[in-house]
Amino acid sequence: MHIAILEPGRVLAESLMDWLEEAGHRYTCCSNLPEFMACIRQQGYDLLLVDFRCQTAACFEEIEAGVLNNDRRIPLLFISEPDCEEEIVLALAHGADDYIVKPLKPEELVSRIHVLIRRFAIVDEESRAEVQTYGPFVVDHQQLIITRDGEPVSLTGKDFRLADFLFRHQNQLLSRHRLLSEVWGVNQDVNTRTVDMHISRLRKALMLSGTGYEIQTVHQHGYRLQSNQNPPE
Structure with a gap:
């Protein structure tokens, strides 16, 4: 499975890459939104993992455009800061399929990724x-x-x-x-x-x-x- 990551923090980015590699997943990690959007337009991914402080609906709408890639819905998992309910609501309203709150636990993160992938596989099967x-x-x-x-x-x-x-x-x-x-x-x-x-x-x-x-x-x-x-x- 190939996962696209948007993570501006170097330390957390390294942790995310380590956790995904240990779980057997490939990844592409981007540190800013333009780079991330360019990546998901150019290549197909199985899941998008986004940690990005969006203060406006327009920001989330730009990310939402990336969840439709080659007419295929890509699941999006949003990483939130603690006590940021407004941001979570905006994310869910504009394309996020689930969210996880910091501080991150590697087992929970990988589990949520697998649940999302399974759920989308079931939806794809039903949609035939x-x-x-x-x-x-x-x-x-x-x-x-x-x-x-x-x-x-x-x-x-x-x-x-x-x-x-x-x-x-x-x-x-x-x-x-x-x-x-x-x-x-x-x-x-x-x-x-x-x-x-x-x-x-x-x-x-x-x-x-x-x-x-x-x-x-x-x-x-x-x-x-x-x-x-x-x-x-």
Whole structure:
């Protein structure tokens, strides 16, 4: 497995490289964001490991662009400083699939990497049913796009996964914590505003009015994609 690392600190970078090498993984380590982005555009990686202080959504959006490489979603593990909940929320809202808080423990880090890789392998296997149709919407798992009446819907990688999960579980009440677990792969105590942010974006992007679908907010419980459509083809 080949892992791309973004780590500006020399001491921690050396530790990360040692831990990954001991676990049998190859790595490419970058010390700054432009170098990291150039690497992941030029070569395919199995996982991205990012330790970078992003203070704005724009910074995370630049990294998020890297998780789609050659039409293949690359899992992203974010390294956070202690007590940086806002940064964690931003990371999860813009492409991160899991996070780990400093100080790092090598066994936990390697374990989280393996869990992410296994989870993405399962998703890839399930996605071999490449295309599913839900009323006017077509979900293409091969191209990672959703079309509405034949027109592509502009979605981030995370928004695509959230929309796909909602369509596959239509008419079911889904709690915010379940969505965090199933879509983001996060089971820790994270502020659930990240789910609300993505649901809001999804409503605008999908333009559900008149399609037979509606994303309902169930107060204090979560969300439901209500449908009067037939089962997917």
